[in-house]
Amino acid sequence: MTIGLIALNVALFMRLLLLPAGQQQETVLRLALVPHDLTTVPPGRPDLLAYNLMTMVTSMFLHAGWLHLISNMLYLWIFGNNIEDIMGHARFVLFYLLSGLAGATAQILVNPSSAVPMVGASGAIAGILGAYLVMFPAARVHTLIFLVVYIRVMEIPALIVLGVWLLIQLINASQMGPGGVAWFAHLGGFLAGLVLIVPFRRRRIRQSLY
Secondary structure, eight states: OHHHHHHHHHHHHHHHHTSOHHHHHHHHHHHSBOHHHHHTOOTTOHHHHHHHHHHHHHGGGOOSSHHHHHHHHHHHHHHHHHHHHHHOHHHHHHHHHHHHHHHHHHHHHHOTTOOSOBOOSHHHHHHHHHHHHHHOTTOEEEEEEEETTEEEEEEEEHHHHHHHHHHHHHHHHHTOOSSSOOHHHHHHHHHHHHHHHHHHOOSOOOSOOO
16 A cells, blocks of 8 residues: 555646646645635535545645655655554555644644645655654664765664654744745644554564564
């Protein structure tokens, strides 16, 4: 399912690119999550509420550009398969969706009046990172290191890699301004992953996976 989710995200992104420019924008605006639209639904419009709630899911499968897509899919590729192994296919997909919903909810709660469309799988993938931190803190992750002209791939403990990632999210979330990256969606998804891994894992395994 990890590969399937990557393929689905890439296929939908490529399909969007094939649309005329005006239709691309219209499609993104229709399927993206807009917190303001969800928190200001007029009374007596359950249809509109249901539609806006559905965008919490559809927005997970849209990406704002190549860099956004590639970075998310890279994280999903590196960390997703081990989490899927300890959950099973069906539980993994449900976990992925719930983490994404938790991330979207966190961003809405922090900035309910935002009219900026939210897209991306970052919240769902952040949930996988949280689960990985719980299950495999000692696993070593191949990481590309840049130090001026020094470039090298090194094996770094997941605890350090994900700790640095989390620190970046916290710093940026504390400086959140209008627009930009939905940092609290990342934090919400990560927290969901930390919590949901306990009921979703199906067996104990050795923390020696790479």
